[in-house]
Amino acid sequence: MTALWTKLRRDLWHARGQAVAIGVVVACAVATSVGSVATARALARSRDLYYAQSGMPDVFADAARVPAAVAGRLAAVPGVADLDTRAVGDARLSWRGGTARVRLISTAPDGGRLGRLDLRSGRLPGAGEAVISEGFASATGLASGARVSLTVNGRMEPVTVSGVVLSPEHVYAIPPGGLFPDDRAFGLVWMRREAVEDALDLEGAFDQVALRLARGASVPDVVEQVDRVLRPFGGLGAFGRDRLLSNRFLSDEIRQLDNMATVLPSIFLGVAVFLVAVALSRIVAAQRMQIGTLKALGYGDLAIGVHYAGFAAAVALAGAAVGVALGHAFGLYMSRMYTAFYRFPVLDYRADPRAMASAAGLALAASLAGAAGAVRRAVRLRPAEAMRPPAPGRYRPTLFERLGAGVLLSLPARMSLRGLARRPVRSLLGAVGIATAVAVLVTGSFFTDAMDFMIRLAFEEALRADATVTFTHVVARSAGDELARIPGVLAVEPTRDLAAILRNGQRSERVALAGTVPAATLSGVVGEDGRRITVPPSGLVISSRLAKLLRVRPGDAVQVEILEGRRAVGELAISATVNDVLGLGATASLATLRRLGREGDVITGAQLAVDPAARDAVARALDARPGVAGVSWRAETVRSFRGTIARTLLAFAAMLVGFAVAIAGGVVYSAVRTSFAERSRELATLRVIGFTRAEAWRVLVGEVALQLAVALPLGALLGYGLSALSSHAFESDLFRIPVVIARSTWLFGLGVTAAAALATSLVARRWIRRIELADALRSGE
């Protein structure tokens, strides 16, 4: 059998162009799968390890003010194994060079039992000291020894930073009401219990409790009991770890990576199946005499079958080997990117031999499936029949010609058209193959479009304010109006943000409820179509996704429970739903919230339009006001967003685009090469009867152009579908990637494919030059 192996090696070398094209597609499929699985596993493993080591709580609850003695009643709740009470509140941190909104959290001298802090540098805080979160430290440049001032409830205190830490409850640290980490504008600060209690006026009390459950305890049961205990103390509703925002983002990310590990490789392998089928069919057709000879020499069907299947297997395994290496590197890179905002003490990235083996196995299976038809034909060929040249294929005029339009066609055009019409399925599959290249290209760059669109929607259409001011607590509306007197502030619009639970029957969702003035121009609700929704004087505007979760429609009423102050409960009508892209938003007018909460004309923040020339002066003036908890500047938020989430998504998109270009190249090369191979005898005949090289080349290019004419529109259609599918795979309750495809993306997808076709067509000039006229005509092969 060594002779057959030698032949296989030579066949592979001879068909190296197509073998490489198929190998590239297989490598892309395997790399995407291996990389995504490894990244997802790395995140999951790092999370699990960190949660286990740090005593990550299972249930959390916030309340207004709970006397310390109540902790004993919580500990007695059946199923509770351990608990940790805390004092938590909003504050502002100022240092030379900036201010930021921070979440001030109490901690035990040893870092706490549950959700223990992991010290990255320095030491845990003593009296007059604080530790800060790592992301915040690296974004602001603050480090151990830095002297800062902390403003809580209008009182400013000097504090020394003693260390930098990580917290398992804040792996993904986002400001309250926000969706993206903004480490420059928001941070986490831990201080000794006494200091925090003192600052927040919580002496002898706590306002947050974290609980760890005994093995086998039911989260919903404990949540219900804890709620019962905390209700008299302004309990805001206990929730399980799965609802903890940090954990939820992390779990969504892992789920998205798992989706990606399935969807994209499947599509890529589909392309590979097709390429193998086409390439091997052609080889078997071209080698029919050889197959006949081998059989005449006594080689059995099994040997012949294995020989041709070996071609597919060799290409798949070589592609898989490259893909495994590439995927490993890609996973490592992606995991490192993630650590910029998912902060773990240790990122446990490992090569995953099982994922590698299964991706390679799948690639091999796909390749063999593609080879099956051609292998079967080779096995079934009878020696006597194989030794004769094949009879000319059966052709007939196409429908187009039978309708009388044939006179419009040149003879080469008729050749191409009839060739395509003779094997419609195969021709269609050929077009689908090229169309897939377009689709993958479009989808790869669609993510960039979606990101730009989301940034534009969120930071240009919805939020037009230059600065968003958050007050330390609920203040009279006049406090907002006062901001207008700061020189450089051009306009002020008050806002009222509060946490609320919306209920419809059994369904309920905890949301951040935003209150605005009805004619707000600096902030507002904007739909996916860019349309601005006017907030009605009464009633609620909610996101479509929230409406879906609550099963409500415009006109329906929902029960609203405000999770602060008097814990007012009332009914509000849904006046509109908006197809927005971020989170589960709900918006009402200030007047509506005032009526609902039975409170005065109060606000929690303001949106400002600021004269760009006066930006620094305005920033200083705002920082000087003790009632201001924080100011986020739109330009900085956009920069921060682009620097973190957008960067990761774009890194992924860049990789996808790289793969897409490789696949487009492979598919198109393979298509042109196949056309050439199938036409080579005809092309030789044309050359012999006097066609110039250029004329023969134009016959080939005409056929490629015909395939492209079908494939490009089809590809655009597939591209839209694949983008929608990807958007769906990435969708979560927290955000949604809209299916927005820019014109430049269409041009890119279609252009790269057309360019690949053009480049291959130019290479085909060399193939035509190399046709040995005398040889091509002598035998029937």
Add this chain to the structure above:
Amino acid sequence: MSADPRGVVFEARGLEKVYRMGEVDVAALRGVDLDLYEGELVVVLGPSGSGKSTLLNVLGGLDAPTAGSVRWRDHDLSRADDALLTRYRRDHVGFVFQFYNLVPSLTATENVALAGEIARAPMTAEEALALVGLSERRDHFPSQLSGGEQQRVAIARAVVKRPDVLLCDEPTGALDVATGRLVLKVLADVNRDLGTTAVLITHNAAIAGIADRVLYVHDGRIARVESHDRRASPEELAW
């Protein structure tokens, strides 16, 4: 070479052709001197591997000699580049092959038109098909034609351009005797009626009778030339 009242169409001197097959050189032509005259029908006879196909390829501008010269009228084919050789084949040469080499996706008429469309002063495809007696099969595709019919379409495709020379490589090699006779008759008729110089290579000695001259090729050389005063009619042939 004997003088002939007719003009010389091809003149080959010291023609050599060496193929490099892997590590070894194989000499296919080892110094061929040859004159072919206007309007004559020449049969080149020789066993497999004698170099007759190579000779035909060089005459047809499909291959260049390693040494020596070959002239077609006042054109030096041995020094022509691809563009000139293409021009030469397009305007002056009609090829007929053992395996017909028709384009399967084109009808008989269209296959013939393929050559006619790029020629300088062609006859119509219909005329060419009438010449080979296939007018009634004009709209058939190759798969709908017998071997002999396919070969006649190939001859029509070769003559549609009114070539100066018709080069036929084993034109009856894939056909049965009766069909072979018919094809030879068509070739002989074209040669006689259009005055086209025809070179027909074969290993089948029985065909030699229809020629004006027979060139016996052996081991890359012309071993012997035989002239016939009277050409046999293809119907008289038997093999």
